[in-house]
Amino acid sequence: MAVNTVGYTSQITAGFRAVELAHNKKPIIVDHLAQHLAGAALHTALADYQQLQQAQGPGRSLRVPARNRIMDDFVLEALQLLQQQQQQQLDGDGVVQVVHIGCGMDTKPWRLQPLLHVHWFEIDQPAVMQLKQQLLQQAGAATATAPEPGGADLGSTTAGSSTASLAQTAAASDGRSCVAPAAADHEQQQHQQGVRFPLLPQRYSAVPADLAMVPLAACLQAAGFQQQRPTVWVAEALLYYLPLDVACELLRSMRALSGAGSCLAATCIDAELQQAHLRLPSQHYFSTNKVAWHFSMDELAAAIGAAGWRMQGQPQTAAQLARERYGRETYVALYGGAECCFTAVPG
Template sequence: MGVPGRLHGAAPRAFDDHFLRAIDGGVTQAVILASGLDTRAYRLGWRDGTAVYEIDQPGVLDFKLRVLRGAGAAPRCALRPIAVDLRDGWAAALDGAGFDTSRPTAWLAEGLLPFLPPDAEEHLLREIHRLSAPGSHLAAEYFTDVRRALENPMMQQNAAIMGIQMTDLMSSAPRPGLAERLAELGWHTRLMTVLQEAAAHRRALSSTAMLDNIRHVFARLR
């Protein structure tokens, strides 16, 4: 298995564990930002009465729901897709879908932040904080150096195969440290590398420039 395959095995497991910790803590509300083809609403053992909000572009959500329904899959929670661009009024759309700010929430931003410029990332963090009750959980993935990631041969090779110009999609502008910003807002944070997470699940990964550039932040609002 190549590095992308090994990465995509380690990272989803780490974020599954993020939700499982929240579930064990009694959380019954989750928001998956830029959810893409995420199927955790169908896979994880959610508590009775849990609402999972998936936010993404209308075409992405329509495609996923059509495929899963065609396969006979059923969510294991109250799944509430929200078809809205994160650059638009996603918080208002979340409120309109029944989101409850008085309940702790488990948030996930997987594979999202590198595509946001610093001001958009800051706005996203502040909105998450504003909407979160004490006891909420947050997990996010980011590159320590987006420019270095864009220059990585493996990233360039994968982009060429997909016919994508990654420099047009990802922002390499400098930004404050994610864990530091969340700590300033009152979140207790834990920073992990992909290598550490893989080792915790007895999956040995060798250090590479790509893997060493990825960090996962896990945070809980006091």
């Protein structure tokens, strides 16, 4: 199946995770699904890795897998805090939500634990989600979680579903929350069904949507999203692909849908990387005639407050965080620059 540039770049990202696992003695991230999602982009990722080794020496981790690991940990830390807060409350069922916008070929719902009492939403363009579902199924990965016993399945929509069919699913539900079995039982049930890579959240929804055409709220609510619940929003390698005003409008939409305790984990390129992008040769997969990187971290930091978010601390580069958190050095992109990671809360 042909896929657009957005899909191809997300496959390159999967390719970098696969190369990191296969060729680094101490991989910074372990993702056994990545090679199945990378497709032909795996060869591009390997060629980049070999060039980096020649230019900067062996033994470092690739920067994209380092960023993936950092974002994984941001999400897990946020979920653990939210679930601790939920457990202290006497009302409610403790379910929290994760919404990963522009998920591409990321595999967090198949590799992060613990995810009990989590409803995980993945959103990307329909062509990307369709390809991802196909590749996941070919790899033996689960693409849907079990429906609630005796009730409608709100959390197991597939990439082939239209927004209208998602709305019908939501309308047909009785509104109850799905309470999962213990995490070990949840995984065991999928393994017994011949699933090689089980889904780890309690509920999972793949949401195919072009957010330039359909409002974020409509896409999510049709898939079972509940605005009153605390939500961890993930915008990894996404925002700077949008014009700054469009990115801020998306952030405002996320803020409007955020229940108490919600937070955002996101990335943005620094000014050096933004400028380096303009100098890439036309045949490069990130060249400006294929993709556009519209703004830098400095510009986003100045605008994010007006979109309803307050950054927690200062953004740090993936290289800085990999060194501080994991004691690992990372390769610098051959074209220079870095990507910054940050968290934010409604403010």
